[in-house]
Amino acid sequence: xxxxxxxxxxxxxxxxxxxxxxxxxEGLSPLVWSVVRAHRxxxxxxxxxxxxxxxxxxxxxxxxxxxxxxxxxxxxxARHECLKVIKGLTRLMPTDDQQLLDRPSEDLTPEQxxxxxxxxxxQAERIRRLWQEFEELGERCRQLLRVLMATPPPSYQEVSSxxxxxxxxxxxxxxxxxxxxxxxxxxxxxx
Amino acid sequence: MSGVRDDGFDGxxxxxxxxxxxxxxxxxxxxxxxxxxxxxxxxxxxxxxxxLRQIAIEAFALHDMDAKLAELTFDSLxxxxxxxxxxxxxxxxxxxxxxxxxxxxxxxxxxxxxILPPQPAGIEVLGGPHPAAPTTxxxxxxxxxxxxxxxSGPFALRLRTGGDVIVTEWLRA
Numbered sequence: 001x002x003x004x005x006x007x008x009x010x011x012x013x014x015x016x017x018x019x020x021x022x023x024x025x026e027g028l029s030p031l032v033w034s035v036v037r038a039h040r041x042x043x044x045x046x047x048x049x050x051x052x053x054x055x056x057x058x059x060x061x062x063x064x065x066x067x068x069x070x071x072x073x074x075x076x077x078a079r080h081e082c083l084k085v086i087k088g089l090t091r092l093m094p095t096d097d098q099q100l101l102d103r104p105s106e107d108l109t110p111e112q113x114x115x116x117x118x119x120x121x122x123q124a125e126r127i128r129r130l131w132q133e134f135e136e137l138g139e140r141c142r143q144l145l146r147v148l149m150a151t152p153p154p155s156y157q158e159v160s161s162x163x164x165x166x167x168x169x170x171x172x173x174x175x176x177x178x179x180x181x182x183x184x185x186x187x188x189x190x191x
Numbered sequence: 192m193s194g195v196r197d198d199g200f201d202g203x204x205x206x207x208x209x210x211x212x213x214x215x216x217x218x219x220x221x222x223x224x225x226x227x228x229x230x231x232x233x234x235x236x237x238x239x240x241x242x243l244r245q246i247a248i249e250a251f252a253l254h255d256m257d258a259k260l261a262e263l264t265f266d267s268l269x270x271x272x273x274x275x276x277x278x279x280x281x282x283x284x285x286x287x288x289x290x291x292x293x294x295x296x297x298x299x300x301x302x303x304x305x306i307l308p309p310q311p312a313g314i315e316v317l318g319g320p321h322p323a324a325p326t327t328x329x330x331x332x333x334x335x336x337x338x339x340x341x342x343s344g345p346f347a348l349r350l351r352t353g354g355d356v357i358v359t360e361w362l363r364a
Contacts, residue, residue, distance in 0.1 A: 013251070021251040029247060033239040047243060048363050051319070052345040054247040055361040058254045059347075081363060084268055127232045134229060149229040178222040 001027040001152055007068035014062045025054070028071055030150040032078050035162045038146040039082035049081045071154065075147075075162035133184040141177035148174060249320040258349070258356040261286035261293055266362075286348075286359040293350065293357075297364050301339040302328070304348075309334035312352040318344065325349075 006027070012020035032053055036046040057074055064073060134145060147154060147162045160167045265285035282297040296303040306312055312330040316338065330336040330350075342364040350357045 013254070014256075018251055021254075022248050025244060025247045029239045029244050033243070034233075037237060047240070048344045050243050051246055051250075052361055052363045054250045055253055055319070055345055055347070058250045058252075059260065059358065059361055061254050062256050063260065084266075084363070088268055127228075127235060130228055131232050131236050134232075145226075145229060146233075148226060149233045151230055151234060153226075153230070174226075175222055178225045182221060182225055 001071065003068040003071075003155070006070050010061065010064065010067035010070050021058075024070070027152065028074055030152075031071060031147075031154050031158060031162070032074050034147045034150040034154075035075055035078040036082060038143040038163070039079075039086065041082060041085055045085045049078060049085060052081055053078045069157065071158045072161040075154070075158045079162055079164060129188065130185065133181060133188065136184070137177065137181060141173075141180060144170070144173055145177055145181070246319070252320040253361075255356075255358065258358040259288045261288035261291070261350075261357050261359045263360045263362060264292075282364070284362075288357050291352075291357065293348065293359060295348070295359075297342055299341055301341060302337065304328075304330070304336045306330050306334035306336070306350070306352070310352055312336070312350045314351075315349040316340070316342065317347045317349055317358075 006024070009020045009024050009027075013024060032050055036049050041049060053074060056077060057070070060073075064070060066073075134142065137145070143163060144159070144165075147159050154162070156167045156170045159165075159170050165173070263284060264287040265283065267280070267283040271283065279299075281303075284295045284297065286293045286295070290308070292307045294305045294307070302316070304314075309332065310330070311332050312334070314328040314330060314336055316326040316328065318325070326338060326340050328336045328338045344364060345361055346364050347361045348359045350359075
């Protein structure tokens with residue numbers, strides 16, 4: 001979302017405008033969800049983090065110093081809550097067993113089920129292939145791209161808040177990760 | 192744009208990069224298209240769950256400018272040094288609003304708390320925008336309170352002391 005729009009919506013929501021709040025949720029939910037997914041939490045943990053972030057945002061609404069940067073505020077809050085979950089898990093576990101942290105959802109969304117019923121659909125197959133190669137990218141690339149692919153596309157400031165990496169390094173890293181994904185897809189196509 | 196390959200990347204981000212680019216086809220253009228394809232894929236394969244979006248919309252009810260916010264100023268999960276060999280250590284939290292602090296200990300068996308300076312208070316344990324019937328606790332004259340219901344997921348405490356309403360920052364138990 002455009003920062004100016006976000007700022008205006010935050011100010012309207014502070015004044016009690018529920019429609020403005022809804023627009024903020026619609027516009028920034030995918031970013032928050034992307035940050036949660038980028039950290040590969042279990043579904044239960046991820047859902048709780050997502051909710052905690054929005055509850056806290058509602059609570060802080062009138063106190064946010066830079067309303068234009070509410071997207072970064074949300075991304076940063078989501079990141080910190082994700083890191084707390086991971087820290088809590090590692091503290092409970094005798095070893096740093098990455099497998100336990102690394103539990104992507106097994107549940108099929110209705111959309112996925114629809115894809116399954118249309119095996120032959122070339123578009124579905126293309127998406128599936130793309131997703132598979134994306135999932136198999138190195139962890140850091142997977143994380144960066146998972147945040148970048150939110151709708152609407154997040155600003156680099158938001159990506160920086162979401163992942164704790166410098167704004168200036170995001171562009172070059174994005175190029176590298178996408179180039180790498182492209183190469184994987186090409187290699188697969190040629191095989 | 193071609194030949195701009197030296198991005199100053201220092202190798203920390205992912206040290207397993209291979210030199211996998213093959214030709215200098217219009218890279219910028221290609222990257223944008225690929226990112227857009229990912230954006231379409233994620234909308235199908237991993238969208239925001241509807242029920243979560245709905246909960247976020249309802250969270251507007253938690254916007255309460257009349258209450259004072261007690262900020263989280265200590266969280267043992269982040270700020271404490273773990274004790275070697277200790278298991279089941281309780282989560283210790285401190286919230287601060289001006290001169291008032293609320294210490295809370297979260298265990299699987301419930302909550303234990305202390306308000307400082309000591310004073311009586313009525314306390315609601317909130318779990319979301321529409322709690323069916325929030326658990327209520329009472330702090331005694333010494334500011335002590337205890338609840339035997341376990342807390343899980345997002346939670347906040349709403350305290351009524353004297354004429355003030357104070358709400359602790361939302362966090363995940």
